[in-house]
Amino acid sequence: MTSVVRSLVRTTLCGAVLSCLLALGGAAHADALDEGQAAIRRKDYAVAVKLLEPLARNGHAVAQLRLGELYYHGHGVAENNDAALTWFERAARQGQAEAQVHLGNMYAYGLADPGNDRDPARLAAQWYFEAARQGHANAQYSLGILFLTGTGVIQDAQEAERWIRKAAEQGHADAGLYLKGR
Structure with a gap:
């Protein structure tokens, strides 16, 4: 074998071994x-x-x-x-949606220190929004409630209903009950 062929074989084998190790x-x-x-x-x-x-x-x-x-x-x-x-x-x-919901809950329920000059309700809304836009039903419902009450966001009944409806469409029980009661 020529040195070029040996080098090519060695490189190919090393790549294959590395791929296997990464897969393992x-x-x-x-x-x-x-x-x-x-x-x-x-x-x-x-x-x-x-x-x-x-x-x-x-x-x-x-x-x-x-x-x-x-x-x-x-x-x-x-x-x-x-x-x-x-x-x-x-x-x-x-981007882990379930973690974003937990984080939002911790801020919403006062279990996390938001640090200086930070509004915990606003932080809760931000994390709920991140998860809600990924389709997380609990986050959509929680964000809807924040819009309904004006907590951490500007109160907006239409925006509240939009998020709550998205949650209900995914089978979120409380969201469904809310919409039935309207």
Whole structure:
């Protein structure tokens, strides 16, 4: 074999090996995530934390969401709203809709410090909006209620009904009840 052919073969083999290793690494992450979520379902929270925390620290949005939920509820770890907020925010900033809803709830219910010069209701509305525009029914309903009451947003009955209707169209029970009662 000529040196050019050997170099080409070596490069091709290295690329193939690297692709396999990356695929296996991705599979390992998926396995750990699946196992972590299965541990949550069977209420084995200590195992869930052990499996999810490394993934969350490495930027996996779903693992960050689940770890935030564990801290929020005090499952497998001490209940800690600050830690829950941190994990929810990391996942929310990656576009994870469920984390955006949790973050909105924490601001709406006064469980998160908005920092200086920040309105918690406005932050709640912003996070609900991010999730609502992704089609998250709970976020759509919550955003609709904020528009209905003028909390964190300018009060607007038409905008409220638009978001609540979107939630109802997805089967959100409270949104459906609200629309029936109008």
